[in-house]
Amino acid sequence: MDRRPGYYLLRSTLVAGLFAGTWVAFFLIGDSWASLGLAVLLAVLFGQIALLSHDIAHRQVFRTRRPSEIAGRIAGNLGIGLCYGWWMDKHTRHHANPNHTELDPDVDPDILVWSKTQARESKGLPRFIGRYQAYLFFPLITLEGMNLHWSGIRAVAKPGLRARGLEAALLLAHFTLYLSAVFTVLSPVKALVFIAVHKGLWGLYLGSVFAPNHKGMPLLSGDERPDFLRRQVLTSRNVRGSVLLDTAMGGLNHQIEHHLFPSMPSPHLRRARTVVRDYCAEIGVPYHESGLIDSWAQALRSLHEAGAPLRAR
Template sequence: MREQGLLRRAYAFYAAVGAGLVLALAGCVTGFVLLGDSWFQLLIAGALGIVLTQTAFLTHEAAHKQVLASGPANERLGRWLACGVVGVSYSWWTSKHNRHHANPNQVGRDPDIDVDTISFLEEDAAKATGLLATITRRQGWLFFPLLTFEGLNLHRLGVQHLLGRGPVKARRTELTLTLVRFAVVLGALFLVLPVGMAFAFLGVQLAVFGVYMGASFAPNHKGMPVIARDVKLDFFSKQVRTSRNVRGGWWATWLMGGLNYQVEHHLFPSMPRSHLARARTLVREQCRTLDVPYTETSLWRSYVTVVRYLNEVGLAARDPFECHVLARFRPV
């Protein structure tokens, strides 16, 4: 009976989240139509970026089989939301994300610490050349500005995955949903708005989406211990030591789609968002018993940690004949 009650609570929670997202998206569409040729459309663009990020959070939870009763139903929901609403390949995301969950922050195994403009490892930073090296040297300070391009990058990576030669589950379905989604969005923008305004709308929406996504996922693991390629840890220690929680209660849970309970999410990846706060108490007690460090901080402090860590990694991209001590304290 208790288990059934918890399930009902989770289903009711996700029904409310889904209804809220539908209303928010309908509000964006209504505002877009009513405003017409107006620069106030940029407010709608920003709101749409937020709604799409919240939809991505729900997609992430569907991929973890949290939202609906069965695995296939969650997969269908996730695919429709990812490709048809957010515009990112579901199969690409789940493949990458599953590998991350299996080996968080482990060199050569976690794709989330692979170099992609930003270097998360000193050995990657040391290989940077040209413009990339210039960016890498100050990548901590540039991290959030660079996130304005992350929305476009996510779309690019998804399409690249779908058009690649490798195996893709439900390739035709994902391609169809993605193409229809882009056709509807771009068609509406360039039919209703002047060309310049349409590009501005698209730019603002993508920038807000990219910054919001990056600012929600970055605090989870960046700046936490990195596990060497050949090191083996037990599941509990590996997941807890490499993850960071963000304090804030219900508002942080809403803002970050449950990613503020990153430790609990990694230990229980199929646990619904509505139960993570309760699990936190049990996990903290177990960590004290086992003497395993449990990391939790404020959202602001997590960003400070991420920026500092990326700047320290970026030092490896400096000129080998430059004094690192002077470089570290040189004004930027």
Template sequence: MDGIRPTTRRRPPDNASRPSSTFTELSQQVRGLGLLHRRYGYYWTKLIAAPLIVAGCLFAFAWIGDTWWQLFTAAVLAVVFTQIAFLGHDAAHRQIFVSGRWNDWVSLILGDLLVGMSYGWWQHKHTRHHANPNRIGSDPDIELPVIAVSPEAARRHHGVVLTWLRGHQGVLFFPILLFEGLSLHASSLRRVVVPGRLERRWAEIAFLSVRMIGYLVLVFIVLSPGVAFVFLAVQLGLFGFYMGIAFAPNHKGMPVVPRDMTLDFLRRQVVMSRNVRGSRFLDIAMGGLNFQVEHHLFPSMPRPHLRRAAPVIAEYCRAHGVPYTQVGLFTSYAIVVRYINRVGLGERDVFTCPLVEQRNIGAAVA
């Protein structure tokens, strides 16, 4: 599924002959249902609760003291930080306030100060992703440092270690996510210290410094060195894992678009995205990212409205011949693993012993 041939070969219906008007009609329908209206009560509740929950967790951490039971605190903090990151994601997409300035500062406080992720770094990267999801050369989310998402990336020449990792990336995908938290913090620090255009750089530096230095000082004051290092490993590992499994099902394994292919906005966003079917608990657990199609079509739509918008958009896509993908959670993970395994291995099987494979090849040649 590394191209878009099955979609482009389909003959569009007559009413899709004007692609620029196709999304306009849907947008008018969604707007008429009030699905783009702000949800101030919902978001103010979360904005007030976020710092209070973090403060409560840190108080409990200091009260519990130097014990291995703190590993449970680390797991709780990983979940809390991820949920706050989801809230920052909503603010960055202008879902909370009408004012762009208010949304920006909320994103800075939530992302930089509470979570330790640079809002400026994330915004630059995520904006490019939304503009061209799964487009080679344009979407940074398919240009990953370790995992090859596109066949083009897998074919590039790399060192021995990276080549081996990509050859086994299907099996190693979930373990690799344990390092995502460390990678997110490192990328954030690199973004704010490296010269280049970055709005509110000094605010980000100040917030990140307070968050990272203050957090480390607290951990090593309360815990002995051995427990502290394990605590940080668990917290960072689970945070990265949680973030990874929330974002991975959305586009991995969906069509990858050549850089020279042109698609109208509706198809560009819907065909490259995948929804994850589930209950309202899944909506909370994934921060609304399970409605990826709706989010990509209407990034500023408040999270509580995504579930209501989904059947409307699904029906509209069916009526206009636009493939709308929705699967269960574990099915989505199976698709992702199978896809990246195929990209990394080609026709080879990761579970085949190399010696047996060489013997079979030799026998075939003989």
């Protein structure tokens, strides 16, 4: 549980340096289709900043709230157009009740349905998409980056958000700087293609990181409230892989350990895995772990099964 200031200083410096360098290269290349290569790189960097913001929000970097909020809003709102306050509220509710169909906002049937019960009760867009949602999943998550932007804009547009004015000002600054840079350097057609590639791949990256964590794992509903350990372990899936995978997924491939110890610095989660896995075996709690491709396959199979009632009609 010890903090890792050196690790986070190095990680933040590398990501910030690459981020700034990519924008410098963008201005140097100018109005060229070659800039699309930088759109791909920016998609990865936006994902890395989102993962770093996630660690900051969980107080893995700073112990107290104030520096966490300052750093989170700079990285999230200003850096990538992600509303820190809105995301914190949503993610806190997810951690408290993962995969609970009434309490976890990540399994709301707003676009996709996550269970056969949700499918039977669905209306509108989820009912239409749900029939073939497993096939549409990866195309749909290319829109996740734009969805994060829109969710943040909606959050600051209505009362209730803490530091609402500051959050709104930082979001406005991000969108102003981003759009000004893209449309100043590139012709209108190239600019629109650049934005589509950047935002689409960013959404695909984030969706590929977050989908294996809980999708396809048991769902809870109603009064189902297992104890804390079982609630976190049984609804989560780890993804096996090397340290390179840890970097790509920001440590969230160790999802079980992250849910049990959300403030544990992400580089320590791999070390905690052995302890947690052995303890779960000792007390008879299933500990689910699979490879990356298999984790995606499990998530897609679950989505296909959830939509079965809609295909039967």
